[in-house]
Amino acid sequence: MTSSAILFASLCLALAAQTVTALVLPGTKTIVGRVSAGPIEISALGCGTWSWGNRLLWDYDPSQDEEIYRAYREIRDAGVTIFDTSRDSLGQFERRYLEEKSSSKSMFGLERMLAMLATNSRVTRGSYVKACKESLKRLEQDKLAIAQTHWSTANYNVFQEGALGKLGKFSNRMKERNVPIAVAQVQYSLMTARNNEILDACDDAGCRLISYSPLCLGLLTGKYNLDNLPREGNPRRQLFRELLPGAQQLLGTLDAVAKDVGKTQSQVAINWAISKGTVPIPGARNLQQAQENLGAVGWKLSNAAVQELDNASAGVNKKMIENIFQTR
Numbered sequence: 001m002t003s004s005a006i007l008f009a010s011l012c013l014a015l016a017a018q019t020v021t022a023l024v025l026p027g028t029k030t031i032v033g034r035v036s037a038g039p040i041e042i043s044a045l046g047c048g049t050w051s052w053g054n055r056l057l058w059d060y061d062p063s064q065d066e067e068i069y070r071a072y073r074e075i076r077d078a079g080v081t082i083f084d085t086s087r088d089s090l091g092q093f094e095r096r097y098l099e100e101k102s103s104s105k106s107m108f109g110l111e112r113m114l115a116m117l118a119t120n121s122r123v124t125r126g127s128y129v130k131a132c133k134e135s136l137k138r139l140e141q142d143k144l145a146i147a148q149t150h151w152s153t154a155n156y157n158v159f160q161e162g163a164l165g166k167l168g169k170f171s172n173r174m175k176e177r178n179v180p181i182a183v184a185q186v187q188y189s190l191m192t193a194r195n196n197e198i199l200d201a202c203d204d205a206g207c208r209l210i211s212y213s214p215l216c217l218g219l220l221t222g223k224y225n226l227d228n229l230p231r232e233g234n235p236r237r238q239l240f241r242e243l244l245p246g247a248q249q250l251l252g253t254l255d256a257v258a259k260d261v262g263k264t265q266s267q268v269a270i271n272w273a274i275s276k277g278t279v280p281i282p283g284a285r286n287l288q289q290a291q292e293n294l295g296a297v298g299w300k301l302s303n304a305a306v307q308e309l310d311n312a313s314a315g316v317n318k319k320m321i322e323n324i325f326q327t328r
Contacts, residue, residue, distance in 0.1 A: 029077065029078060030078050030294050030295070030297060030298050031078060031079045032044055032045050032078050032079040032080050032294070032297055033079075033297070035208060035279060036208065037146075037182045037183050037207065037208035037279070038180045038181055038182035038183070038206055038207050038208070039180045039182065040145070040146075040182055042081060042082045042114060042146075042182075042183075042208070042279060043079055043080045043081045043082050043279070044274065044279060044297060045080055045270070045274070045279065045280060045281075045282075045293070045294070045296065045297050046080060046082035046083065046084060046210065046279050046280065046281035047072075047075050047080055047082070047083050047084070047281055047282070047283065047284060047293075048083075048084050048085075048212055048213070048281040048282060048283040049083060049084065049085035049089070049090060049283065050283055051283045051285050052068055052085070052089055052090075052283075052285070053089065056234070056235065057217070057234060057235060057236060058283075058285065059231070059234070064285065065089065067285065067286045067287070068089070068093075068285055068286070069093050069096065070286070070287045070290075071284040071285060071286055071287055071289060071290035072093045072097065072290075073093075073097055073100075074284075074287055074290040074291060074294070075284060075290050075293075075294070076094075076097055078294050080294075081114045082114050082146075082210075082279065082281065083114070083281075084185070084210070084212065084281050090138070090139060091138045091139040091140045091141075094139070094140070095140055114145035114146060132144060132147065146182055146183060148183070148185060171205040171206065171207065180206070181205055181206065181207045182207055182208065183207055183208050183209070183210045183279075184198075184201075184202050184205070184207050184208075184209055184210070185209075185210035185211075185212055186198060186209065186210075186211065186212070187211075187212055187213050187320070188209065188211035188212070188213075188214065188273060188276075188278055188280075189211065189213060189214045189215065189216045189220060189269065189273065189320065190216070190220060190250060190254070190269055190272060190309060190312070190313045190316075191216040191219060191220065191243070191247065191250070191313070191316060191319060191320040192213075192216070192319055192320045196276075199276060199277060199278075203277075208277075208278070208279055209276075209277065209278040209279070210278065210279050210280075210281060211273045211276075211278040211279065211280045211281070212280075212281050213320075214269060214270050214273045214278075214280035214281070214282050215266055215269055215270070215282055216243075216269075216320050217236050217239070217240075217320075218230075218236070219240055219243060219244070219247070219320075220251075220254065220265060220266065220269040221264075221265055221266045221269075222251070222254070222255060222258075222264070222265035222266070224240055224244070225244065226241065226244055226245070229241060239321070242318065243318055243320065245318075246316055246317040246318040247316050247318075249312055249315050249316075250309075250312040250313055250315065250316050251265075252312075253308060253309060253311075253312035254268055254269060254309065254312070257301070257305050257308065257309060260305070261299070261301070261305070263295065263296075263299075264292055264295070266282070266292055266293070266296070267292060267293075267295050267296040268296075268301065268309075270282055270293060270296035271296045271297070271299070271300070271301050272301060272306060272309050274296070274297070275300065275301055275306050280296075282296075
């Protein structure tokens, strides 16, 4: 057996023995690893698509679609399969992506894209079914891999997202119906984390925590300060004006850790979320952002760095406003 074959065999054994967030070989692109999520496996890093159509917060314009697609292609090429959206553009992007792969004969090993359908404000069984069928049509898929129910209503009071203690109860009920719980999604970042209660609840229920807004709407990227805020009229402008003064110690620590490990602040913030056992889903509107997000995997913060960031996070005197309906 050649030395390269031995190296490859050893690598395969190592990968089989543990969960990995990424595989990075010399001269190759980052390939995002896999983690368990209930009964399925998902990519260790996902992608949020909030900014792909939102004008108010992200100044979206249809002219940006081509650049967004380049970001999508980069992320898919890296092995990311989990996308939090039911937007029309995702189905269009995936169809174009598969057509390009087919024409270049590079379909071998290509994994299916997993779209997480979020059923907002559905209050009847029929409305849930309709939402799922409409999403499948937009995504051009035959079945949903993951469906998320949120925006709590009395119709599904049994798993009201405001009650962590009911997560396990709901999980057991769904297992009885052969619908195991795979994920629970909450806003989770250095600006929101309070304790490990939600992580422990997910472990008990056997599901994976999906952390949305891991960069706190961009506040943790290092791009903004009181002299450089989002444009006038953007709700983030006032929000950042209120949050930035109390987050200076955290941002300073984030910057120091980033410089120490040779990464950007965004990459450190995302890697911190991964270190907590979550699957973060940062957004990417262009190729540069996609590549930066992918640079958050393939390495690991030291325990000391994680603790330093934990301490700085705990010291933030005004946390990010949280979704009042999310799991607490």
